[in-house]
Amino acid sequence: MNTLQKRQWLAALLCLASLSACPTTPEDGPRKSPTLYYFTWSDYVSPELIAEFEKQAGVKVVVDTFGSNEELLAKLQAGATGYDVAVPSDFMVSIMARQGLLAELELEQIPNAKLLAERLQRLPFDPDNRYSIPYLWGTVGIGYDSNVISRQPDSWTVLWDPRYKGKISMLNDQREVFGVALRVMGQSLNSRDPAVIVQAKAKLLSQKPLVKTYTSENYDQLLISGEVALAHGWGGAVARAMAERPSIKYVVPKEGGTIWSDCLVVLKTSRNRELATRFINYLLDPTVAARTTNRLLFASSNRQAKALVDEQLRENPAVYPLDSTFDRLEWMADLGEAIRLYDRAWTELKMQ
Amino acid sequence: MLLWMGIFFILPLLVMLAVSFAGRGTYGGVEWTFSLTNYAQLFDPLYLRIYGRSLALALATTTLCLLLGYPLAYSIARAPVRWQGVWLLLVMIPFWTNFLVRTYAWMFILRTEGLMNQLLINLGVISQPIELLYSDWAILIGLVYGYVPFMVLPLYAAMERLDSSVVEAAWDLYATSWSVFWRVLLPLTKPGVVAGCILVFIPSLGAFITPDLLGGAKSMMVGNLIQHEYLVVRDWPLGSAISFSLMALVLLGVLAYFKTDGRLDRFEGGG
Numbered sequence: 001m002n003t004l005q006k007r008q009w010l011a012a013l014l015c016l017a018s019l020s021a022c023p024t025t026p027e028d029g030p031r032k033s034p035t036l037y038y039f040t041w042s043d044y045v046s047p048e049l050i051a052e053f054e055k056q057a058g059v060k061v062v063v064d065t066f067g068s069n070e071e072l073l074a075k076l077q078a079g080a081t082g083y084d085v086a087v088p089s090d091f092m093v094s095i096m097a098r099q100g101l102l103a104e105l106e107l108e109q110i111p112n113a114k115l116l117a118e119r120l121q122r123l124p125f126d127p128d129n130r131y132s133i134p135y136l137w138g139t140v141g142i143g144y145d146s147n148v149i150s151r152q153p154d155s156w157t158v159l160w161d162p163r164y165k166g167k168i169s170m171l172n173d174q175r176e177v178f179g180v181a182l183r184v185m186g187q188s189l190n191s192r193d194p195a196v197i198v199q200a201k202a203k204l205l206s207q208k209p210l211v212k213t214y215t216s217e218n219y220d221q222l223l224i225s226g227e228v229a230l231a232h233g234w235g236g237a238v239a240r241a242m243a244e245r246p247s248i249k250y251v252v253p254k255e256g257g258t259i260w261s262d263c264l265v266v267l268k269t270s271r272n273r274e275l276a277t278r279f280i281n282y283l284l285d286p287t288v289a290a291r292t293t294n295r296l297l298f299a300s301s302n303r304q305a306k307a308l309v310d311e312q313l314r315e316n317p318a319v320y321p322l323d324s325t326f327d328r329l330e331w332m333a334d335l336g337e338a339i340r341l342y343d344r345a346w347t348e349l350k351m352q
Numbered sequence: 353m354l355l356w357m358g359i360f361f362i363l364p365l366l367v368m369l370a371v372s373f374a375g376r377g378t379y380g381g382v383e384w385t386f387s388l389t390n391y392a393q394l395f396d397p398l399y400l401r402i403y404g405r406s407l408a409l410a411l412a413t414t415t416l417c418l419l420l421g422y423p424l425a426y427s428i429a430r431a432p433v434r435w436q437g438v439w440l441l442l443v444m445i446p447f448w449t450n451f452l453v454r455t456y457a458w459m460f461i462l463r464t465e466g467l468m469n470q471l472l473i474n475l476g477v478i479s480q481p482i483e484l485l486y487s488d489w490a491i492l493i494g495l496v497y498g499y500v501p502f503m504v505l506p507l508y509a510a511m512e513r514l515d516s517s518v519v520e521a522a523w524d525l526y527a528t529s530w531s532v533f534w535r536v537l538l539p540l541t542k543p544g545v546v547a548g549c550i551l552v553f554i555p556s557l558g559a560f561i562t563p564d565l566l567g568g569a570k571s572m573m574v575g576n577l578i579q580h581e582y583l584v585v586r587d588w589p590l591g592s593a594i595s596f597s598l599m600a601l602v603l604l605g606v607l608a609y610f611k612t613d614g615r616l617d618r619f620e621g622g623g
Contacts, residue, residue, distance in 0.1 A: 068584075070583045070584055070586065073379070073586070074582065074583055074586070077379075099379055166483065172564065172569045208570070211570070212568060213485075213486045213568030213569065213570070215564075215569060218459075225465060226465070227464055227465070336378055337378055339585060343580070343584070343585045344398075347572065347580070348398060350569070350572045350576075351398060351401050351402060351572060
């Protein structure tokens with residue numbers, strides 16, 4: 001056999017080997033080592049922490065990602081089974097629980113759940129942690145460039161200031177964008193009042209000419225490059241921009257806004273609940289949680305983790321919300337059929 | 353063949369058709385009650401505006417692709433045979449990169465501090481950067497860029513089959529260059545033009561990534577509306593009804609074309 005043929009044989013063998021080494025269901029694994037299927041947000045895992053769990057527990061972890069709560073729900077409803085652990089946000093936990101998609105947690109197997117920060121205990125969507133445990137959390141606020149906006153903005157109304165025309169980005173998310181207008185009007189961001197929602201739409205329409213783009217993905221890049229000077233966005237993403245451009249600052253305006261928490265849940269269709277529970281407990285371990293925060297720039301729910309987090313992150317209001325802001329933060333609730341009102345108003349906002 | 357069509361084409365369509373008559377579950381999914389409300393909703397003036405906008409953008413994209421693609425396909429077909437493969441490869445190479453990544457590249461080109469503005473400033477065309485990104489123009493550029501190969505390939509296929517002696521005969525008979533194009537070249541390459549236009553028109557009508565990323569999500573196209581109904585509002589039946597009607601309309605348009613124009617073509621060809 002000459003070298004060329006040998007190489008071809010090798011390549012063919014490699015292909016075969018790699019084919020058999022990608023288990024699609026837990027049963028297919030070549031060594032029958034148990035596999036955990038983790039369904040989470042894109043860019044929401046730290047690969048070395050996953051690798052450490054794999055080594056420590058002698059299992060394999062397969063990570064799959066989604067881009068929004070709605071996508072997570074749609075995929076599970078469309079029949080995606082086989083996932084063990086998922087990470088829905090607050091209001092989606094209550095929807096998924098009501099839809100019977102979640103397994104009840106065995107809390108005695110998750111000792112780290114006792115270390116929840118006080119603020120994150122007894123949350124309205126799952127007060128007894130029957131189905132979910134808060135994992136990473138934060139606020140929605142304004143990321144701004146202090147070189148352009150000299151006085152620290154203290155109100156959402158800065159997003160209506162004509163001086164910053166074309167320098168503003170808003171999240172491409174109907175609930176969050178309407179939330180801003182509703183809070184400016186002194187209303188709850190969970191309002192179900194049709195008249196109030198119409199008013200909020202008018203308010204947002206008057207803002208639209210100033211908005212450069214509605215985006216939920218790359219506003220940190222826009223802030224860094226200076227394309228926008230004011231970005232409505234999630235704290236962690238603004239913190240990423242801060243690391244690249246120190247003149248970027250973050251504020252939760254005085255009218256208040258959204259507080260959110262992504263939660264760890266075990267899916268009812270999980271075939272390995274014991275392993276799923278162990279994985280959740282691992283992610284909530286103080287050291288693991290602190291390393292997660294250091295990497296992802298979102299605050300951990302573990303009260304002991306905060307002391308282990310890098311100091312400048314601990315004191316960054318974009319990562320760990322300031323104590324003084326708490327009484328003006330609001331959890332987003334599931335609106336049931338009232339979501340239609342927002343949907344209509346949002347489509348009208350886009351088409352005018 | 354029949355089995356293949358059945359599994360990958362007809363079955364999903366039937367599921368969509370069934371869902372489009374169903375009722376909406378508050379949390380996504382469907383309730384199996386028969387109703388026509390989803391179809392009645394399609395005529396909402398708000399949605400009609402969205403269709404109009406999508407139609408206009410898709411037509412503009414198709415026209416621009418044709419204007420750009422025709423001369424390109426012609427020069428490729430006229431190039432020495434050994435070069436044709438290279439040129440075609442160059443047309444297709446962008447497909448090896450994910451469409452999303454290529455769209456992000458356009459965002460870097462078009463943004464305020466981007467390449468395009470720098471180029472225009474260095475050339476002295478403008479003195480201040482202009483807003484190129486996040487506009488309908490940016491959407492149009494993105495769509496034309498993305499779909500021009502779909503126009504070039506069928507045009508090339510038609511031109512490559514073209515008997516060049518027919519064109520030479522036209523010249524010999526003292527045709528002007530305009531009438532060579534209009535009375536000889538265009539009629540003979542018409543199948544390519546039609547195929548190219550269909551291949552460009554349909555995907556640009558349903559585009560949703562380009563309007564979001566390059567248009568700044570400041571307005572909607574049909575693609576965005578369908579995505580919104582499925583993933584944000586969780587109204588699968590309405591989403592299905594819109595998708596299904598859109599497809600039926602396109603299909604009817606294509607069928608109508610083949611019924612009328614197709615027959616005329618054969619007649620002319622015979623004469």
